Amino acid sequence: MKRIRIATLSHVLFAVLLLVGCNQSTSSEKGAGGGSKKLVVGVTMLSMQNEFIVNVHDEMAKKAEAEGVDLITVDAERSPLKQVEQVESFIAQKVDAIIMNPCEVEASSPAVTKALAAGIPIINVNSETSTKPSAFVGSDDVESARIAMKFIAEKLGGKGNVVMMHGYMGQAAQIKREQGAREILKQYPNLKLLAQQTGEWDRAKAMSLMENWIQSYGPQINAVFAHNDEMGLGAVKALEDAGLKSKVIVVSIDAIPDALQAVKKGTLDATVFQNAEQQGSKAIETALKAAKRQAFEKQTLIPFQLVTTANVATFLKP
Structure with a gap:
């Protein structure tokens, strides 16, 4: 298994070196910023099985193509260890900049340290690490949870039982969305957190978790706060199957297309829009400025919006 992974990585490295070599030989053709070669940006994403993360990456790819930049994308598959190895590979390839969508706050931090030590700018997109990167592009996850939980509190008249579905434990979005939710819960003493558990950002796992909660608590559940839409939609399906959806408020975060359609139909009560397009494009813009040693924003925060x-x-695409 290990030999296959290393062999695959070698082929990728060979292809990348060949590509960079070809770009150098074509001198000023399509040079980003008028340089002697196209800039190369390495990108490591948390998981390309997550729809929102894919949306962020798609915008990166679109922006990179428009700017004449070579993008090398790898999937960390939710493994911070793999992510650190991927950044080490980018360093060995001498890319001009690295964009990382961190798997975990702590465990992905060594990747930042290694990139900075190698003199390569590293931009965190969408999620954070404890080690400060060259720049961060994303949104304030604490605020997203405040928006979601405040909606629930108002809908319930400040009284009732809430269950909370966490993302992967230890990831920045999970930590901050829990923080924001608890801030609002403190403001409403009659709003109780009945149960909480991770659904790992996954629709099927969230559906199973919701089924378990329905068995344990049944009609005691008044609302569900899911840290992302995938889990929110899983919760909706379980509640519908149990004939309880009309009695339970479900709110989640991201405003992916499926969630927007569910809000339109009335099955998902609300979602909180996170702007994947701006996160992706701004990450590329920041990486290019950093690679060219131009001035760049150290932190770019894109606002959330309740849907x-x-x-x-207004959020549905034609």
């Missing part, structure tokens, strides 16, 4: 049936039409 309900009242305004969902």
Whole structure:
């Protein structure tokens, strides 16, 4: 198994070196910023099985193509160890900049340290590490949870039982969304957190978790706060199957297309829009400025927006 992975990595490295060599030989053709070669940016993403993360990456790819930049993308498959190895590979390839969508706050931090030590700018997108990178592009996850939980509190009149589905434990979004939710819960003493557990950002796992909670608590559950839409939609399906959806409020985060359609239909009560397009494009912009040693923003925060049936039409793409 290990030999296959190393062999695959070698082929990728060979292809990348060949590509860079070809770019150098074509001198000023399509040179980003007028340099002697196209800039090369290495990108390691948390998981290309997650729809929102894929959306962020798609915008990166679109922006990179428009800027004439070579993008090398790898999937960390939710493994911080793999992510650190991927960044080490980018360093060996001498890429001009690295964009990392961190798997975990602590365990992905060595990747930042290694990149900075090698003199390569590293930009964290969407999620954070404890070690400070060259720049961060994303949104304030604490605020997203405040928005979601405040909606729940108002809908319930400040009284009721809430269950909370966490993302992967230890990831920045999970930590901060829990923090934001708890801030609002403190403001409503009659709003109780009945149960909480990770659904690992996954729709099927969230559905199974919701089924277990329905068995344990049944009609005691008044609302579900899911840290992302995939889990929110899993919860909706379990509640529908149990005939309880009309009695339970479900709110999640990201505003992926499936979630927007669910809000339009009224099965998902609300989602919190996170702008994948801006996160992806701004990450590339920041990486290019850093690679060219130009001035760049150390932190770019893109606001969240509440999406309900009242305004969902403005978020739906034609």
